[in-house]
Amino acid sequence: MMSLYSQDAQVHKPGAYILSFRCPDQLGVVSGYSGLFYECGVNISEISNYTDPVTNTFFLRCVFETDALNIPLEAFSARFATLADRLQMVYQIRPVSAFPRVAIAVSRYDHCLVSLLTKWRSGALPAEIVAVVGNHADCRPLAEWYGLPFYHLPITAETKTQQEAQMREVLVEQNVDLLVLARYMQILSDELCKDLEGRAINIHHSFLPGFKGARPYHQAYERGVKVIGATAHYVTPDLDEGPIIVQEVRPIDHEISVEQMVHLGHDIESTALCQAVRLHCEQRVILNGQRTVIL
Structure with a gap:
């Protein structure tokens, strides 16, 4: 789901995005998104995460930059959507350069x-x-x-x-x-x-x-x-x-x-x-x- 806003458009590069998601806590979540980012030339500049032991849910927010992206942005989005579906993610990806x-x-x-x-x-x-x-x-x-x-x-x-x-x-x-x-x-x-x-x-x-x-x-x-x-x-x-x-x-x-x-x-x-x-x-x-x- 794409939308627009920024914490501080002066801090991040023009090709920066915010990703946040929640999904069932399971093996392969971290390696899944980080491996995809590495393969596609995406650099993570900020990251924080939390695992809730009561609901067994993994939560993550990160800011990533696409200036070194080695495939078209649409192709990267499609690959991430496939990963999100496999891991049962509820996620948002939004450009940092605009506000809600x-x-x-x-x-x-x-x-x-x-x-x-x-x-x-x-x-x-x-x-x-x-x-x-x-x-x-x-x-x-x-x-x-x-x-x-x-x-x-x-x-x-x-x-x-x-x-x-x-x-x-x-x-x-x-x-x-x-x-x-x-x-x-x-x-x-x-x-x-x-x-x-x-x-x-x-x-x-x-x-x-x-x-x-x-x-x-x-x-x-x-x-x-x-x-x-x-x-x-x-x-x-x-x-x-x-x-x-x-x-x-x-x-x-x-x-x-x-x-x-x-x-x-x-x-x-x-x-x-x-x-x-x-x-x-x-x-x-x-x-x-x-x-x-x-x-």
Whole structure:
């Protein structure tokens, strides 16, 4: 499966690619891909791997360069596909020289959006942000200041199906690879969640799996917690239970009010979400059932 993005296009050569895969752990996996790379003149410049003893699954991420490739790229891709089929790989190969296309969904809160756009504009976020979608118009000026199209898609219980159809149109129109829910205070339908499996990241203002759902800071305050946190995770039909990518925490004490917790939480949420988006765009996150492997 071919797609496009880069951790840092200035670091790698023009003919560099990112490969990530998971497959059953078995004899011949390492010799299979490394032998093929050697035969075809492919040089590996970065590599990391992990074997999960519970699921007996092998995970790998590497960056490889094709400037010395001794066969056509299409032939190399075909040979790798044959190897992947034999080893039961689920894999992605993407050029390092381009970025994934990202849409951000928001409501009224803008702190996560501000962080994402700031990092994107500065070049610290390896993504191509192409659109902002809001069920309120509060974030329109910010999106337009960054030169991004803003799609105002109001939603009610009665119009949810129609609104999600409009959102789908935006994702198709903008050829979006990843949808980021940056404090988008709406629950996506089960159907949309399934369609976006592994391609939608949410930030929940709590250290999941504790304090799910609405008003988690108030829940945490009532329990007298000593740390507060935020969790960035993939979206699934099960509310706030998708595979976790990043969690951030901050210690607090009995003197902190719930209002102060909310304000402190804004920084934690922004940090966790930006980190999760970066890891996804660098193709470092591989799903392992309900868990993730970060390479």
